[in-house]
Amino acid sequence: MVGGLVTVEKEWWPSQNNGAPLQESAAMMVLKVTTLKIEQVPDNKANMNLVLVVDTSGSMGWYNRLDKVKRAMKGILRGDWLPGTGKKGDAWVREADWVSIITFSDTAQVKLDMKPLSVHGKKLDEIVDGLQAGGWTNMQDGLEKAVKVIEDLKKNPINKFHIPAIILLSDGAENNGSKAMDVDVSRVLVDTIGFGSKHDDKVLAAISKNSARGTFHSVTDVNDNGLLQALSPQLDFLKHIVATDLVVTVQVHRGLRRSEQSGTKNPEEWYEPKHIELPTVRYLHDDMTYRFWVPFLLAPPTGDGKDEIVFTYYWTYKAMVGREKNLSVKKKQDVMRTNPPRTRALIMGGSAGDVGGDQxxxxxxxxxxxxxxxxxxxxxxxxxxxxxxxxxxxxxxxxxxxxxxxxxxxxxxxxxxxxxxxxxxxxxxxxxxxxxxxxxxxxxxxxxxxxxxxxxxxRHVARGDAACRVRLFCNERMNDYLNQAMELDI
The missing domain is CATH 1.20.120 (Four Helix Bundle (Hemerythrin (Met), subunit A))
Structure with missing residues (x-):
């Protein structure tokens, strides 16, 4: 595939002119960003630095919520659905992934230091089994400690190409002076899961939105299925990130290429190019298509000959898998020409060449x-x-x-x-x-x-639907993960 792990290309531009023929025209362009399947990439393992931040306040003791969270945690970390029953599935977290567990109630505590999952061994099970509910809901302290754990890892060269992420689970509204929305999470992906009828979706959704492409998940029925359905798309996303920090810049350059018969001394006349920079996309999952709608203004066409518009788009990203470990810089150009004798307005559509009508x-x-x-x-x-x-x-x-x-x-x-x-x-x-x-x-x-x-x-998120019917932004593998999560029968 041209462009490496990430490819950017013009997918469509509409036939549009919102102004008079000799005035500046408003137009819209659609760029398509595609990523390779991770199976197509050499050295395709980008490990995680994962911090699980778990609410252990008093309300977590109601309806056996904490016990069900423990089962879900073992499900993603060990592949254990029901410890002791012999049922086992595929673990969502790999042995080489680094994992830490932080709990919060009156204050936050780092229960499990950040180390590879393979190193934790039985200690992980002991920590998870020993979690107890009690106290207030100081979500801010839990989130701050999680961010610090992630930031400290940047000093470790071993973790340079790992994906940093926080998953926060809570069943209630914060109290005890907590203001979790004030925590700076802009440099890390934070997925939040609210469950039960009392969770504060306003705070949890704001935390995820303020982070680097995090999502908010709602689980109304706190059973192992619901939590696993929420956790499964998050972890699939993290396990299969192929690139970070995608920046796309579009240069729109409009001019006039006059015919030789016109006798003009200046066969080419170009307007000042316009530059449009799209918002940075922090993380890109494999085998996905993303679309960005790019609005722009074009100077009016003038004179005789062919009105020509040149679109040049540059994109940069940091590869997390494969051989492209450094910043990759790509460039592509499209040319669109209109024919003034047919219309003096902007006509858009098709590829390079004369365009004579709507697309x-x-x-x-x-x-x-x-x-x-x-x-x-x-x-x-x-x-x-x-x-x-x-x-x-x-x-x-x-x-x-x-x-x-x-x-x-x-x-x-x-x-x-x-x-x-x-x-x-x-x-x-x-x-x-x-x-x-x-x-x-x-x-x-x-x-x-x-x-x-x-x-x-x-991104796909859980919406509290036990049947998990809404599966927007799911590729085939993610559907398999969701089906696996639904197979649990308790």
Missing amino acids: EMPKAIRTEETRRNHLQMIKQVKKHADDDDLVKAKAMLAEGLNILHQLLCLTDYQVSRKAITHMYFEVEGLLDAVDSADEYKSCGHGYVAACISSHEQQ
Whole structure:
């Protein structure tokens, strides 16, 4: 694949002119970022520096919550579903991964120092089995200690190419003076899991959003299935990161290439190029496609001849696997030409060469546009529900469900039926979440927050759905992991 582990390419630009022919034009470009399957990469093991931050406050003793968290922790660390029963699955954390465990109640304690999983041995089981519930919920102290553990590892050359990550699990709202949202987590990925009906999704979702591409997961039914379904996509993501710190810069350069017959002394006239830098993508999972919508303005076409627009995009990233251990710098260029005799407005579409008309929006782009509109709807639903206006929230969702149903009924498959089906399931879950004020207060708010987190980060998250029907942003391997997590029968 051209471009190494990460490839950036122009996927589509629409035929669009929002201004008059001789005025600056607004346009939109879609860039597609693709990553290799990790099996295609030599030396494809990027180990983790994983800190598990576990709430052990008094409420964790209710309904055997802490006991179920212990089972889930053993499930991901040892592959043990039910210790002593003989049932065993595949561990999500590898022997070479480094693991630490921190608990928080009145204060936080480092229960297990950061070392390779293989080194911990029986001590890990002893620590997990010995966890007890009691005290307040000082989430800030737990998160601060976890960040310090990660920062201290940067001094260790052995961990230079490891993936640093924090997974925080909590069932309640912070107290005892804790202000976890104030902790600087911008340099580390923090995935948060809220479970039970009293967790503070506002705080947990903010923590993950403030971090480097973290996500918030909502687990309403605190059983081993629910926790494993939440943990499984997070750990799959961490185990299969192929690159970090992707920066894409687009240069849009518009000019005029006049014909020789025009007799002009200046056959080429170019406007000052415009540079657009996309937000940095901290972590990229393998075998995935990400899409970025790039808005830009173009100077008006003038004179005779062919109006020419040159798009040059540069991308840099740090490889976490394979042979590209240093910063990789890539460059690609696309040229699009319009023909002024046909129109003086901006015509976009197709590849290099003359363009004489509109281009049909590809299925993938139409699906992505639908998903982006879908996310905006969910944010509006959350606003209405937070304002106790469930009537408006339900009306918006009913309209959204109808639109998705119509798309599914199209016979020419203008969108991805798989993606639209999962969005349809998501809206059904959202309707349940805002069914009543009590339902929204108890667990619906967490479901809505998890949906937003998933779409914003383009990552799969758990939404409290026991059947795990909504599987957006899942590749084949992640589906297998989720199915494995669901097979547990307790």
